[in-house]
Amino acid sequence: MTSTNEPAADDFARMVESHRPQIFRFLLASTRDIDLAETLTQDCFLKAHRNWSGFRGDSTAMTWLMRIAINLQRDHWRNRRLQFWRQATTNSVDLDEASDWLPSGERTAEQHLLAKERVRHVWRVVEKLSGRQKTVFLLRFVEEMDLGEIAIATGLSEGTVKAHLSRALGRVRAELGEMQ
Amino acid sequence: MSEFNKLERNAAKTAALNELDPAVQQAIGDFKASVHAWSDNAMTRPRTVVHTAVRHGWRFAAAWAMSASLLLAGVSGGFYVHHRNEVQKEIALEQQKQEQQRQLAQRRALQEERLLANVDSDLSREVPEAMEPLAQLMNESNSQ
Numbered sequence: 001m002t003s004t005n006e007p008a009a010d011d012f013a014r015m016v017e018s019h020r021p022q023i024f025r026f027l028l029a030s031t032r033d034i035d036l037a038e039t040l041t042q043d044c045f046l047k048a049h050r051n052w053s054g055f056r057g058d059s060t061a062m063t064w065l066m067r068i069a070i071n072l073q074r075d076h077w078r079n080r081r082l083q084f085w086r087q088a089t090t091n092s093v094d095l096d097e098a099s100d101w102l103p104s105g106e107r108t109a110e111q112h113l114l115a116k117e118r119v120r121h122v123w124r125v126v127e128k129l130s131g132r133q134k135t136v137f138l139l140r141f142v143e144e145m146d147l148g149e150i151a152i153a154t155g156l157s158e159g160t161v162k163a164h165l166s167r168a169l170g171r172v173r174a175e176l177g178e179m180q
Numbered sequence: 181m182s183e184f185n186k187l188e189r190n191a192a193k194t195a196a197l198n199e200l201d202p203a204v205q206q207a208i209g210d211f212k213a214s215v216h217a218w219s220d221n222a223m224t225r226p227r228t229v230v231h232t233a234v235r236h237g238w239r240f241a242a243a244w245a246m247s248a249s250l251l252l253a254g255v256s257g258g259f260y261v262h263h264r265n266e267v268q269k270e271i272a273l274e275q276q277k278q279e280q281q282r283q284l285a286q287r288r289a290l291q292e293e294r295l296l297a298n299v300d301s302d303l304s305r306e307v308p309e310a311m312e313p314l315a316q317l318m319n320e321s322n323s324q
Contacts, residue, residue: 025219034222101218102210115210122211141208142215169204176203 012052015061016045022062022143023069029126029138030073032093040076044069059152066145066153070135077131095123118176125171136161137168 023044028037047068048055055064102115126134135154139145147165151158200208 021219021223024223025215028219028222029215034225037222098214098218101214101221103213103217115214118207118210119214122207142212144212169200172204172207173201176207 012049015048015065019062019065020045023065026066026138026143027069027073029142030134032098034093036076040069040072043072047072060149063145063149063153066139066143066149067155070154074131095120095127098123121175122172125168125175128171129168132156133164133168136164140165 020041024037024041027040027044028034031037031040044065048065055061100116102112102119107115126137129137132154136150136156139150139153140147145153147158147161150156150161154161156164
């Protein structure tokens with residue numbers, strides 16, 4: 001019994017190690033709340049662990065985990081809508097603070113400022129997107145998942161994913177047009 | 181025909197997604213780099229578990245202390261009120277008893293006073309036999 005479980009446990013541990021940063025990053029970008037993203041990431045892997053034996057490998061482990069994360073995030077917001085008083089205690093950082101993060105590359109001060117400004121504009125668009133559009137946008141452009149994987153992870157058809165992405169990009173274009 | 185249009189529209193969308201104009205591409209690239217940097221930083225940040233635990237412990241202890249003191253205050257308040265009522269009852273009983281005793285003593289004093297007054301008048305009317313002639317003389321001289 002133990003000998004058959006050990007390889008599965010090892011596989012699961014390896015999967016957690018390799019996919020945790022992506023799941024956390026997606027949840028952080030979706031919620032802009034570090035503590036909440038950590039909690040949901042933990043919940044995601046807990047749920048994955050419970051259902052690990054049922055994972056048949058029809059999709060990649062990453063897509064499977066991302067689907068769990070998306071559902072957890074959606075459930076969390078549903079609960080929050082019911083418990084509206086908890087909205088007041090949200091820890092989400094504001095857009096300016098979220099835009100402060102940029103990798104320290106070889107940029108001049110001016111380039112750095114311009115990049116920050118662009119990031120702030122994209123955050124502003126992401127903030128205004130609907131839940132599904134935001135999820136699709138983040139999965140495509142932050143996690144670089146292809147359309148087929150996004151469709152599996154979100155449970156949407158590929159055509160719907162494309163439509164959501166197209167609308168989101170249209171908004172980014174419009175926002176950047178206002179910036180220039 | 182409509183199926184064909186749908187496919188064409190889909191192809192156009194895919195093409196649009198694949199061919200982002202440089203400004204959008206750059207903005208999205210910066211956004212992605214920013215989210216990655218933020219996430220990496222958040223994942224490697226020092227955890228505040230101990231601090232949180234201590235703070236929660238302190239809150240827990242404070243809540244317990246508050247609850248205990250409230251409970252104690254409630255119970256002792258109840259005892260105090262009960263005790264005060266008992267004392268007041270005892271005082272009232274004592275005062276009632278004293279009042280009864282005072283009234284009884286007053287009544288007795290009044291009765292004794294009346295009795296003594298009667299005894300005095302009875303005694304004053306009675307004259308000893310040996311003094312009878314003197315008493316008659318006094319009565320006669322008084323009548324003249």
